[in-house]
Amino acid sequence: MCASGSPPPPAAAGETTRLDVRGLQCPGPITRVKQAMSAMSPGAVLEVTASDAGFVADIPAWCASTGNTLLETRPDGANYIARITKGSASATATAAAPAAPGKKAKTIVCFSDDLDRVMATFVIANGAAAMNSDVTIFFTFWGLNVLKKRNAPPVKKGLLDKMFGVMMPKGPGQLRLSKMHMGGIGTAMMRHVMKSKRVMAPEELVAAARHAGVKLVACAMSMDVMGVHKDELIDGVEIGGVGAYLGAAEQAGMNLFI
Numbered sequence: 603m604c605a606s607g608s609p610p611p612p613a614a615a616g617e618t619t620r621l622d623v624r625g626l627q628c629p630g631p632i633t634r635v636k637q638a639m640s641a642m643s644p645g646a647v648l649e650v651t652a653s654d655a656g657f658v659a660d661i662p663a664w665c666a667s668t669g670n671t672l673l674e675t676r677p678d679g680a681n682y683i684a685r686i687t688k689g690s691a692s693a694t695a696t697a698a699a700p701a702a703p704g705k706k707a708k709t710i711v712c713f714s715d716d717l718d719r720v721m722a723t724f725v726i727a728n729g730a731a732a733m734n735s736d737v738t739i740f741f742t743f744w745g746l747n748v749l750k751k752r753n754a755p756p757v758k759k760g761l762l763d764k765m766f767g768v769m770m771p772k773g774p775g776q777l778r779l780s781k782m783h784m785g786g787i788g789t790a791m792m793r794h795v796m797k798s799k800r801v802m803a804p805e806e807l808v809a810a811a812r813h814a815g816v817k818l819v820a821c822a823m824s825m826d827v828m829g830v831h832k833d834e835l836i837d838g839v840e841i842g843g844v845g846a847y848l849g850a851a852e853q854a855g856m857n858l859f860i
Contacts, residue, residue: 616646616647620651623657624653626652627802629725629732631654632664648685650685653680658682661686664733667733669689670687707738707850708730708738709738709739709847709851710738710739710857711739711860713744713745716777724811727807728811731814732814737811737817738847740847746835747776748774750771750836754772755834766830767829767834774807779792818836819840819842819846820835822841825841
């Protein structure tokens with residue numbers, strides 16, 4: 603069996619590979635399943651052991667969305683086991699590569715820099731990316747703080763822009779809860795609980811989204827108003843306006859405002 607959370611080596615058609623994702627919380631299990639399946643040949647079987655109860659509902663939807671075949675799900679003591687064949691049943695029978703469903707687009711507007719709302723944004727984004735969706739997150743106003751580098755290079759600014767920079771958080775590691783922050787005690791407690799339950803922290807979710815190809819777009823107007831310079835943002839962020847967002851939203855099957 604593979605080490606917990608580690609993608610298995612490539613498997614040929616008919617072979618079974620085992621993936622242990624016990625202890626991982628949503629969206630970790632389906633993200634690791636996608637990584638593992640990407641390295642497997644059509645017709646190969648992936649047997650997944652998970653402890654997250656939500657995985658039992660997530661994996662049938664993931665299979666239907668990605669064109670893979672769910673053979674079974676069953677409880678196994680305190681855990682759950684799912685067996686998945688890469689590709690559709692008909693494609694497996696002929697050992698041909700499956701015709702994967704076309705990509706679905708999702709757009710999300712991240713307006714907030716509250717830790718809990720940013721968590722929701724990136725849990726959904728990572729889950730959608732794992733289900734073969736093209737995901738774009740448009741960051742505006744307070745949401746821009748999520749994209750900031752923790753140690754950005756010095757940038758020449760006016761007085762008001764400097765004041766904004768001092769008062770606002772720098773990156774996902776400094777975000778606060780929208781409720782029960784309690785001078786930092788509540789947020790620290792929440793992060794402790796998340797870590798103990800192996801829930802990905804905001805900074806980990808951001809990194810996972812970037813690795814999965816989620817497009818991060820910063821609102822140009824909001825950057826100007828709030829005195830945020832491009833050099834202060836993490837690498838890979840695109841700069842766009844409302845036209846860029848609306849263009850992506852028109853092509854998307856789902857749009858969320860968080």
